[in-house]
Amino acid sequence: MTTTANATAGKSATSAKNPWAALAALCVGFFLIMMDTTIVTVAIPGIMDGLHADLNQITWVHSVYLLTYAVPLLVAGRLGDRFGRKPVFLSGMAVFTAASLWCGLSGSAGMLMTARAVQGVGAALMAPQTMAFVTTLFPANRRGAALGIWGAVAGLATTVGPLLGGFLVGSAGWQWIFLVNVPIGLAGLVMTVKLVPGGQPRNHRRFDLPGTLLSGLGLFAVVFGLQNGQHYDWGTVAGPLTVPMVIGAGVVLLVVFVLWQRFNPREPLMPLSLFRRRHFSTAAFAAAAIGFAVTGLYLPLTLYMQAVMELSPQQAGLLMVPVAVSSGLAGPLAGTLSDRLPGKWVVLAGFLIFAAGLGMIVLAMRPDGGVWQLAGALFFAGIGTGAAFAPMANVATGSLPVADIGAGAGMYNSIRQVGCVIGAAAVGVLMQAQLSSRLATETLAENATAAERHAFHAGLAQASGTTLLLPVAVLLVGALACLLMPSGKSAPTEKPAAQPLDAPNSDLQKVG
Known part of the structure; x- marks a missing residue:
């Protein structure tokens, strides 16, 4: 009788929570994570001047965040399974917010690198929990729409980073690209405490x-x-x-x-059985491919906009607005569509649109290229990223057993993040090779003639466009992975009732 009463109380408490409000709270943290992967790039000159640092040190400010974000993701997913996703998410957001304050107050390059490393750990603790939460907050027939919003937030944040960074550096100083996280992070902490339920399945087996x-x-x-x-x-x-x-x-x-x-x-950190689920394995490979392409886009695009089109950091950031808008519109729509159709076709369409959008960007990269042509190409590419991101996550996690959702989310995010790192490295090497083969010098003298300036811009434009063909090729390989996804809609094969639950909220699968 007591057990029944407790279960009823738990169900009532959980049902009182609004899953969409909970998702909004989780998306605050996810927005900060993704924004901070790109916001530093436009602030590099300002940080170098302000901290009297060299380029190598400031490069590490960016690299160390990616390192400490990518490496702990597998462990962070399992921590959510073991100790509960809400406390792990809250811990990550608290660490991230405190580290952001530390970054903004740093007086040396060494201190800033240390603070960024801690910030990356906080991001790693949050990321798998946001994705795993969606699978428990929403029933299967509404999960795609929720992941659509989640994916739109990712696309919006990565493009808002350079835009907001350029504005803050130009108007308030480089410190504010980090300090802006503090009030947002504090608001996210309060929202999470009040809006996100705390009763997720826990796994109390041994830690690997x-x-x-x-x-x-x-x-x-x-x-x-x-x-x-x-x-x-x-x-x-x-x-x-x-x-x-x-x-x-x-x-x-x-x-x-x-x-x-x-x-x-004993209990493995990465259950290899998950890769026998074709929904998960193909979606994880596709996630690495799109991570490669998204990260690989920024270096040649930024170089083209600032060195060939001669746009300021603020103007270059504004030119990224079409990507944010189209990705933000396409994500929720694609997520909802994946609730009604097999997700593979929605993801495949997103990959092909993104590849076509990158092709349009390559065609727009001319020495005399116009702003509107590039903006149109970026808008089209944004539709592809938004259409692919959310359904892909839905395909990956939709069939996972509840006990493995945290591990699966950690694996999925780790694979995607490693794809991002490989993309950045591969595009950087190819870009360097293209520049050295097409340009006799790396800089353009102020007193250069019109012919010399045109030749320099032509070399940079051609190098940038040729380099972007690599992400296009990787996207087409990812499209093949989409074709290998099962056509049927994914469904979990293990019921949550078999797992020990936290009191009092134990019926999250019925929320919404």
Whole structure:
């Protein structure tokens, strides 16, 4: 009788929560995470002047965030399963907000790098929980619409980053690209406490310490090598240690990690059985492909806008508005559509539209290219990213057992983030090769003739356009992965009732 009463009370308490309000609170944290992956790029000159730092140090301000964000994602997903997603999310947001304040108050490049590293850890704690929460807050027939909003937030945040960063640096100083996170983060903490339910399934089995160490060190070595290989000219890092050796060691550690997960008799950090689910494995591969393309877009595009079109950082940021608008409109629509159609076709359409949009951007990258042609191409590309992102997440997590949702979300985000890092590194190397083959010098003298200026701009434009063909090719490979997705709608194969639940809110699957 008591058990029944408690279950009824738990259901009532949970049902009183509005899942859309809870999603809004979670999206505040997710917005901050994604915005901070791009906001620093436009502030690099200001930070260098303000902290009297060199380019290498400021490059690390960007790289260290990506490192400490990508590496702990697998562990963070499992922490949500073990200790509850709400407390782990709140902890991550508190760490992220405090670290943002620390970044804004930093007086040296070393302090700023340390603060950014802590900020990345906070982001890693939050990211898997936001995706896992959607699968428990919403029933299957409404999950696509919710993930559509989640995906739209990701697209909006990454494009708002350069726009907001350019405005803040120009009007208030570089410190405010970090300090702006503080009031938003505090508001997000209050919203999460009040609006997000706290009764998620918990898994109290053993924690995989060897798997944690192997995956963490392996991912760190691979991401470090890829993210910073260009800085070290793909040669010596320190003493006899080279970039290929670092990447090779990381790959070996990850292979050992996979073998350990295969033979681990206890609870594995990364259940390999998830990759036997074609919904998950194909969506994870597609996520890496779109992460590669989105990250790979920014370097050649920014270089073209500022060096060829000679736009200021603020003007270049404004030119990214069409991507934010179209992605924000397409995401919720595509998510809702994936509730009615097999998600693979919506994701495939998004990939093909994004690839076509990048092709239009390549055609617009001429020495005399116009703003409106580029803006139109960016708008079209944004439709593709918004259409692909949300249904892809729905396909990946829709069929996962409840006990593995946190691990699956962590794996999905880790794979996507590694795709982002590989994209940034590969495009950077290709861009450098294109520039060295097409330009005799790396700078243009102030007293250059009109012919010299045109030749310089033509070389930069051609190098930028040619480099963008690599993300287009990767998107087409990702489209093939979309075709391999099962046509049927995904459905979980394990019921949440078999798992121990937190009191009092234990019926999250029936919310909404």
